[in-house]
Amino acid sequence: MSRAHPLVAAATAVLALFGAAARAEPYLAVANGYKCGQCHVNPTGGGERTAFGEVFSQTTLPAQHIDTGTDVWTGALNRFIAIGGDLRYQFEAQQVPQQQTTNEFDLEQARVYLSASVIPDRLLVYVDELVAPGGALNREAWGMLWSANHTWYLKGGQMYLPFGLRLQDQSAFVRSVSGISMTTPDSGLEVGYEHGHWDAQLAVSNGTAGAAPTSNGKQESLQLQFVENRWRVGAAANFNGANADGSREMYALFGGVRTGPIAWLAEADYIEDHSRPTGPGGQQKQLAGLLEGNYALARGHNLKVTYEYLDPDRDVAHDQQTRWSFVYEWTPLQFLQLRGGARLNDGIPQQPTQHLHLYFIELHGFF
Amino acid sequence: MHHSLVRRYAVPLASVLLAACAGNGDGLNSNGMPAAPGSAPNTPLTANFQSIQDNVFTPICVRCHSGASAPQGLQLDEGHSYALLVGVPSSEVPSRDRVKPGDPDDSYLVQKLAGASTIVGARMPFGGPYLPRSTLDIIRQWISDGAAPGTPEQSAKVALAVTATSPVEAAVLERAPQQVLVAFNREIDFSLVNATTISVAQLSEDGRAQPIPIGAFRAVEGNPAAVLLLPARPLGDGTYRLVVRGTGPAALADLSGNPLGSDVIVEFSVDGAP
Numbered sequence: 275m276s277r278a279h280p281l282v283a284a285a286t287a288v289l290a291l292f293g294a295a296a297r298a299e300p301y302l303a304v305a306n307g308y309k310c311g312q313c314h315v316n317p318t319g320g321g322e323r324t325a326f327g328e329v330f331s332q333t334t335l336p337a338q339h340i341d342t343g344t345d346v347w348t349g350a351l352n353r354f355i356a357i358g359g360d361l362r363y364q365f366e367a368q369q370v371p372q373q374q375t376t377n378e379f380d381l382e383q384a385r386v387y388l389s390a391s392v393i394p395d396r397l398l399v400y401v402d403e404l405v406a407p408g409g410a411l412n413r414e415a416w417g418m419l420w421s422a423n424h425t426w427y428l429k430g431g432q433m434y435l436p437f438g439l440r441l442q443d444q445s446a447f448v449r450s451v452s453g454i455s456m457t458t459p460d461s462g463l464e465v466g467y468e469h470g471h472w473d474a475q476l477a478v479s480n481g482t483a484g485a486a487p488t489s490n491g492k493q494e495s496l497q498l499q500f501v502e503n504r505w506r507v508g509a510a511a512n513f514n515g516a517n518a519d520g521s522r523e524m525y526a527l528f529g530g531v532r533t534g535p536i537a538w539l540a541e542a543d544y545i546e547d548h549s550r551p552t553g554p555g556g557q558q559k560q561l562a563g564l565l566e567g568n569y570a571l572a573r574g575h576n577l578k579v580t581y582e583y584l585d586p587d588r589d590v591a592h593d594q595q596t597r598w599s600f601v602y603e604w605t606p607l608q609f610l611q612l613r614g615g616a617r618l619n620d621g622i623p624q625q626p627t628q629h630l631h632l633y634f635i636e637l638h639g640f641f
Numbered sequence: 642m643h644h645s646l647v648r649r650y651a652v653p654l655a656s657v658l659l660a661a662c663a664g665n666g667d668g669l670n671s672n673g674m675p676a677a678p679g680s681a682p683n684t685p686l687t688a689n690f691q692s693i694q695d696n697v698f699t700p701i702c703v704r705c706h707s708g709a710s711a712p713q714g715l716q717l718d719e720g721h722s723y724a725l726l727v728g729v730p731s732s733e734v735p736s737r738d739r740v741k742p743g744d745p746d747d748s749y750l751v752q753k754l755a756g757a758s759t760i761v762g763a764r765m766p767f768g769g770p771y772l773p774r775s776t777l778d779i780i781r782q783w784i785s786d787g788a789a790p791g792t793p794e795q796s797a798k799v800a801l802a803v804t805a806t807s808p809v810e811a812a813v814l815e816r817a818p819q820q821v822l823v824a825f826n827r828e829i830d831f832s833l834v835n836a837t838t839i840s841v842a843q844l845s846e847d848g849r850a851q852p853i854p855i856g857a858f859r860a861v862e863g864n865p866a867a868v869l870l871l872p873a874r875p876l877g878d879g880t881y882r883l884v885v886r887g888t889g890p891a892a893l894a895d896l897s898g899n900p901l902g903s904d905v906i907v908e909f910s911v912d913g914a915p
Contacts, residue, residue, distance in 0.1 A: 445768030485714020
């Protein structure tokens with residue numbers, strides 16, 4: 275057995291100060307009692323990892339750390355510039371009743387991150403670029419100014435909005451129905467507060483989800499979260515007045531708790547869309563929910579079971595949809611994760627596509 | 642310890658989740674909306690916009706593409722979809738229209754649904770299931786046919802436009818064309834078709850235009866939205882300009898009298914003609 279590099283040993287010691295073994299993404303934060311900004315340069319999570327997040331992902335996350343005999347990769351090119359990236363490549367099969375089963379290899383995404391701490395710990399400029407598949411697409415590009423005591427920040431540019439759990443699965447009901455995910459950044463300003471157990475964000479943005487801005491109104495997102503070591507709870511509200519046909523209001527309750535080896539995540543979203551007058555009150559009311567358990571079977575191994583519920587129109591009976599996901603995540607080495615699983619949709623019998631069964635094996639590389 | 646955890650949490654949890662099952666669809670149509678008493682189920686998918694709306698956009702796309710936060714501003718519910726698709730530049734690739742009437746290969750909608758290498762971002766529908774080839778072929782057919790709206794009300798909202806010509810803009814032909822084709826997005830008033838509203842001229846080196854006499858203007862059998870021009874004599878080597886008048890008293894118009902709105906000019910060359 276090779277001896278650990280001194281830097282790795284030091285990094286592991288630092289991590290040990292913050293918590294026990296951890297796994298990935300929002301459930302990782304729950305499992306360890308971290309805030310999102312512990313591992314990501316973005317205080318609301320996602321994208322480039324901090325030096326802490328990089329070390330964590332190499333020393334604590336994988337089943338085995340291969341000692342390369344060199345310094346631990348932290349993403350830092352120098353004192354000011356850091357880079358990172360994610361690549362997800364998968365083979366998936368889709369089964370839909372009355373349709374031929376399809377299967378294909380698919381480059382889901384390749385992203386690169388670049389940050390410049392032009393004034394270390396105070397002023398950060400950040401870019402998140404989706405470089406494949408297809409042409410390059412900017413996801414985030416913003417600048418963020420921290421207060422001297424690192425309690426307040428002001429962020430401006432194109433960004434993901436604060437609303438609920440920042441899940442990796444962008445097709446989850448709570449993300450797709452709310453329309454706020456890591457596929458739908460918006461341009462605007464965000465004021466954030468990070469102090470002790472609390473964090474809060476208020477964002478004002480165009481509200482057009484990537485389309486040309488309008489002068490009809492703007493989108494306001496407010497989120498408040500309390501983070502304890504074993505549990506957390508948050509609430510979010512969103513009002514979008516950018517559509518000339520009517521406004522859209524959304525409310526979310528979300529949280530997480532750690533019970534032994536299981537990290538639980540939950541979110542419930544309620545949406546009223548006045549631009550879609552399907553209901554008797556001249557609005558469409560939707561309800562979406564998620565409950566997820568992440569069972570840490572062993573270091574580098576995670577079993578994720580997710581149940582999702584969607585009522586696409588509260589004024590219509592018998593139209594609910596559900597989705598179960600069973601995903602096994604194995605992180606054998608630093609920078610490498612293999613994921614495999616199934617997502618089983620269920621819905622009304624009249625619509626075959628609501629009965630999609632999706633099976634996938636994914637290679638996830640990250641640095 | 643783990644077994645006790647399972648008993649303690651998983652069993653009650655499973656009971657709650659099983660109580661929140663998918664709907665049985667009683668009294669609903671295939672779009673998940675209450676079916677009118679005695680109404681027929683949705684008709685099979687055909688190359689017609691209303692059919693595509695009922696069978697694809699509404700049941701599949703609207704979950705995400707609706708309301709104020711529709712991705713890329715693309716609302717695909719029935720009240721918005723046509724106006725935001727046809728002839729509208731895509732947000733992700735602004736040089737390409739979401740639907741370019743007459744040209745499915747150059748329509749971004751088709752490329753996104755097919756997962757073409759030219760797209761930006763994810764293939765649609767996001768996360769699947771992707772549309773079967775047969776469905777995609779029908780959408781392509783609708784676009785090839787001119788991407789006409791499904792109802793007269795929707796049709797009236799869309800300006801008359803030239804959707805395709807043959808020869809196409811900047812074409813260099815080795816053989817003289819026997820005919821020139823102009824296609825529109827809906828039926829035109831054929832009584833307005835003459836050498837003034839649709840003309841072909843040969844351009845001299847100094848830029849002057851010499852009109853080419855047209856022997857006949859013919860409607861295309863089975864497609865009242867297209868016109869054939871038969872030159873009175875073969876087109877020799879040179880550069881030609883096709884002009885379709887859309888403004889002024891000699892403007893071409895549809896059956897409702899709606900003019901084209903602007904002149905359409907297409908230039909092509911013949912090189913190597915006998």
